[in-house]
Amino acid sequence: MAKELVGILGINQDRLRLEWVSSAEGARFAELATEFTEQIKKLGPSRLKQAA
Amino acid sequence: MAEIAELIQMTNTHFCLDCGVCTGSCPVARVFSDFSPRQIIEKCLYGIEDLSDENIWNCLTCAQCSVRCPANINFPEFIRLMRDEAYSKGYSGTLTHNGMLHTIWSLQTKGITQNRTFWIGDGKTSEKGDVFYFVGCRPYFDVIFRDINAGSIENCKNILKILNASGIEPVVSNDERCCGHDALWNGDEETFKKLAEINIEIIKASGAKKVVFNCPEGYLTFRDFYPRYFGDLGFEPVHIIDFLTEKIADGALELSEFPEVVTYHDPCRLGRLSGIFDPPRELIKSIPGIELREMPRSRENSVCCGTSGWINCSNCSKEIQVQRLSEASATGASTLVTACPKCQIHFRCAKSAFDLDIEIVDLYDLISEHLK
Numbered sequence: 001m002a003k004e005l006v007g008i009l010g011i012n013q014d015r016l017r018l019e020w021v022s023s024a025e026g027a028r029f030a031e032l033a034t035e036f037t038e039q040i041k042k043l044g045p046s047r048l049k050q051a052a
Numbered sequence: 053m054a055e056i057a058e059l060i061q062m063t064n065t066h067f068c069l070d071c072g073v074c075t076g077s078c079p080v081a082r083v084f085s086d087f088s089p090r091q092i093i094e095k096c097l098y099g100i101e102d103l104s105d106e107n108i109w110n111c112l113t114c115a116q117c118s119v120r121c122p123a124n125i126n127f128p129e130f131i132r133l134m135r136d137e138a139y140s141k142g143y144s145g146t147l148t149h150n151g152m153l154h155t156i157w158s159l160q161t162k163g164i165t166q167n168r169t170f171w172i173g174d175g176k177t178s179e180k181g182d183v184f185y186f187v188g189c190r191p192y193f194d195v196i197f198r199d200i201n202a203g204s205i206e207n208c209k210n211i212l213k214i215l216n217a218s219g220i221e222p223v224v225s226n227d228e229r230c231c232g233h234d235a236l237w238n239g240d241e242e243t244f245k246k247l248a249e250i251n252i253e254i255i256k257a258s259g260a261k262k263v264v265f266n267c268p269e270g271y272l273t274f275r276d277f278y279p280r281y282f283g284d285l286g287f288e289p290v291h292i293i294d295f296l297t298e299k300i301a302d303g304a305l306e307l308s309e310f311p312e313v314v315t316y317h318d319p320c321r322l323g324r325l326s327g328i329f330d331p332p333r334e335l336i337k338s339i340p341g342i343e344l345r346e347m348p349r350s351r352e353n354s355v356c357c358g359t360s361g362w363i364n365c366s367n368c369s370k371e372i373q374v375q376r377l378s379e380a381s382a383t384g385a386s387t388l389v390t391a392c393p394k395c396q397i398h399f400r401c402a403k404s405a406f407d408l409d410i411e412i413v414d415l416y417d418l419i420s421e422h423l424k
Contacts, residue, residue, distance in 0.1 A: 004195045005156065010165040048162045 012043060055103070055137045056096050063130045067123040068093050074117035074127060079355050080110055084368040089117050089127050103138040109145030109364050113237055114320040114356035132237055139239030145363030149196065153362045154238070156192055157230040161246040168192075169226045171205040175212035176221040184260035184287070185215065185222035186251075186274070188267040189230055190393060202400035207393065210420035211266050211292060217423055218299050223258040233269040236277060237361040248278055255287055266292045266416055268322035268392045275326070291322075293331045293391070296419065300338050306424040311341040314413075315385040317376070317399075318354035319392030332391050332415055339422055345383040355379075357395040358402070373402035377410055387411040389418060 006016050017036050021029045060066050074089035075081045081088050087110045095101035113128035121127070138144075147154055160166075168191040169177075177185075193203025215222050229251050232244035255263055265271035274289035299305045316336060322328050329351045336344050349355050355376055358369035377399060380388040388410055390396050399412045 001195055001198075005152070005192060008167050008170075008191055008195070009156065009159055010167055011159075047164060048159065 011046070011048065014039060014043060015046065056101055056134065057099070059130060059133045059137070060096055063126060063133065064123075065093055065125055065130055066097060068097065068125060069123050070094065071122060073120050073122065074125075077116045077120050079114065079116060079358075079372050080112060080368060083371045084110065084366075087111075093125070093127070093130075103134065103141055104143055108134050108138055108143075110368075112320075112356045112358070112360045114360070115324040116320075116353075116356070119324055119352050132239070135237070135239030136241055137239075139241075145238065145361070148359070148362045148365040152196060153189075153192070153234065156189075157232070157235055157247060158243060160229040161243055161250070166226055166228075168228065169224055171208055172212065172224060173209065175209060176216050177212070177224040178221045179223065180259045181221065181223050182259070182261045183215070183220050183222040184255050184258050184263045185211065185224050186231070186255075186263050186265050186267075186270055187224060187228060188265070188270045188393065190267075193393060193397065197397050197400075200397075200401050200404045202397040203393065207266070207414055207417055210417050211264075213420050214292070214296065214305070214416065214423065215264070218295075218304060222264060223260055225254050225258065227254050229254075231267075231270040231273045232277075233273040234361045236273065238363060244277075245281060248273075248281060252278065252282060252285060255285075260287055262288050262290045264290050264292050264295065266391075266393075268319050268326060268328075269394065272321045272326050291326070291328065292416065293322075293328060293335065296416075297331045297334055300335065307339045307419065307422045308424050309341040310339045310418075310422055312387060313343045313345055313383075313385045314387040314389050315345050315347050315380050315383045316350070316415075317347070317357070317380070317388055317390045317395060318351055319390060319395045320354070320356050320360075322391055323354055324352060332389075335415065335419060336389060339418070345385050347379045347383055349376075349379065357390075357392070357398040359398055360394075369398070370402055370405065373398055374406055374408070377402060377408050377412075381408070381410050385410075387413050389413055389415050391415040 003013050003016055007013050019032050072090045078089055087107050111131045113131060115128050117127045187208050190205050190208050194205040197203030229247045232247035235243040271289055271291050278285055358372040359365040396412055396414050
């Protein structure tokens with residue numbers, strides 16, 4: 001649902017990611033965070049920073 | 053507190069006679085005895101009310117109290133101004149749906165390019181023209197309330213169908229924002245103003261002279277609040293109901309038979325706040341074969357759908373909704389007709405939570421389905 005709403009708002013859906021990581025999966029959490037950070041960096045600054 | 057003392061002067065709340073008609077009329081007070089408009093006013097007058105009081109956010113702003121107040125105190129407006137003050141000090145109501153709707157309208161104040169016209173399909177619209185159809189929050193509701201089958205975008209398709217059938221191809225803008233009604237009633241005046249400014253600019257750029265609404269909140273906000281903040285808008289807000297009643301009276305639109313017993317729920321923004329009581333009833337009765345039965349609490353005495361502004365939805369809201377739906381069933385009607393997207397969402401939520409045996413239908417969906 002969040003992805004769909006983000007899509008209607010015109011925000012790139014790649015900027016949103018939902019993952020379920022348990023407290024026992026530290027390595028996986030770090031991996032996902034790094035990967036997502038890289039992805040966001042590639043996308044560059046969001047247009048949301050600009051005023052309407 | 054000084055701020056509250058100023059608000060009392062601004063709104064003539066010191067005219068309060070302490071009669072208690074407000075609390076006696078209040079749908080919240082009936083269920084939740086800790087809430088009392090009278091007590092809020094008295095505490096304010098005695099200088100012992102505090103902006104941290106959570107009860108400021110429990111008011112439905114439905115105006116049931118103010119239409120009966122012998123001193124003409126506009127309690128919803130007083131509450132709204134109190135919320136402005138409280139919000140500026142960092143207080144807020146309890147946001148429903150995890151604040152999703154608040155996030156959406158906040159993001160809409162930014163430089164986004166939405167994808168909100170996906171629903172138009174083979175409906176006919178224009179880039180520029182005299183008539184602008186203000187869609188409102190439906191493209192978002194369509195997603196958010198899908199699980200309770202309550203916010204469907206079909207309603208907008210039906211409005212467009214009605215407009216097209218009348219020979220109108222309205223402007224539908226992808227840049228339209230939330231009208232700001234809920235931000236305004238949440239005490240967030242700044243966000244309201246930003247949203248309103250964008251909407252006014254977009255409508256002016258479309259060249260529209262008339263803006264058509266089916267959502268009573270949008271209509272009321274444009275009609276009463278936009279001019280208060282921005283003066284003459286240069287276009288006229290029109291409710292679809294006035295347009296429809298005229299088209300049906302002229303014979304331009306004809307309706308097919310629907311042999312059902314229905315009852316009608318007056319939304320507070322359409323009835324008490326906009327003063328539109330008869331047109332929806334006339335419209336229902338214009339469907340051949342239909343029988344309209346009134347509930348005991350109707351017109352000025354209609355009860356609110358239980359929650360407003362996406363804050364403080366509680367078991368009190370549910371109780372109000374269940375009582376209202378029982379009242380509707382007791383008339384013998386199979387269907388409750390509403391004329392507000394939010395009334396529909398709130399009643400369908402209660403219907404699905406309590407498995408109640410009554411249909412809840414939007415007035416314009418009903419009309420559209422019976423267009424010949």
